[in-house]
Amino acid sequence: MEINKVLAYFPDLTTDQVDQLSRLKDLYEDWNAKINVISRKDMESFNERHLLHSMAIARIIAFAPGAQVLDVGTGGGFPGIPLAILFPETDFVLVDSIGKKIKVVNGVAEELGLTNVKAIHGRAEDVKMSFDFVVSRAVTQMPKFVNWVKRKFKSHSQHTLPNGILYLKGGDLTEELADFPKAELFPISDFFEEDFFETKYVVYLPAKKG
Numbered sequence: 061m062e063i064n065k066v067l068a069y070f071p072d073l074t075t076d077q078v079d080q081l082s083r084l085k086d087l088y089e090d091w092n093a094k095i096n097v098i099s100r101k102d103m104e105s106f107n108e109r110h111l112l113h114s115m116a117i118a119r120i121i122a123f124a125p126g127a128q129v130l131d132v133g134t135g136g137g138f139p140g141i142p143l144a145i146l147f148p149e150t151d152f153v154l155v156d157s158i159g160k161k162i163k164v165v166n167g168v169a170e171e172l173g174l175t176n177v178k179a180i181h182g183r184a185e186d187v188k189m190s191f192d193f194v195v196s197r198a199v200t201q202m203p204k205f206v207n208w209v210k211r212k213f214k215s216h217s218q219h220t221l222p223n224g225i226l227y228l229k230g231g232d233l234t235e236e237l238a239d240f241p242k243a244e245l246f247p248i249s250d251f252f253e254e255d256f257f258e259t260k261y262v263v264y265l266p267a268k269k270g
């Protein structure tokens with residue numbers, strides 16, 4: 061997918077944001093040659109699989125200036141880096157347990173001048189900060205994930221949605237979400253015409269029970 065097609069879904073971007081998003085594919089190609097974080101096959105479809113896919117979260121929520129967002133198991137920076145570009149006044153903490161992936165995240169953030177990204181090499185369970193939202197893609201099953209992050213939410217919400225998890229997920233989620241009656245599924249095909257995403261939903265789970 062051409063970058064212009066991705067950008068057409070977000071017509072209100074500033075020139076800085078357009079420039080940053082347009083540079084991502086080349087930056088990841090350079091980093092990937094040094095440290096392999098994205099498979100060759102995925103690199104071919106970088107703009108849809110990594111960029112537009114991550115940006116589906118921005119179709120559900122506009123993160124507020126000053127809000128804190130955690131990306132758990134960010135890998136090379138997804139969905140955290142594209143979201144940090146879209147919401148430059150929101151603070152993003154990207155955590156991954158593999159150090160070389162965090163090296164790539166730091167490199168990309170530095171090259172793009174993203175001052176709102178902090179990358180942590182460590183386990184999500186050990187992050188001791190509070191957040192408005194936790195985002196993620198392709199890390200683990202929801203019951204385990206909820207255990208990792210359930211004590212990491214600020215109680216007060218400054219958004220239209222109560223604070224919670226926004227998780228890019230695919231497959232049959234019936235069993236996985238059985239214990240989470242408050243989970244809401246947003247099909248990504250509602251946001252973008254293309255239907256190439258293996259991960260087909262953004263799952264929203266509010267932090268507060270009951």
Ligand SMILES: C[S@@+](CC[C@H](N)C(=O)[O-])C[C@H]1O[C@@H](n2cnc3c(N)ncnc32)[C@H](O)[C@@H]1O
Nearest residue numbers: 133134135138156157158182183184197198199
């Ligand atoms: C399949 S990759 C997905 C990477 C990225 N979210 C994406 O969609 O491109 C899963 C990542 O989760 C990380 N991970 C798994 N368990 C973790 C944990 N407990 N804390 C932090 N990172 C973890 C792995 O190191 C790996 O980079």
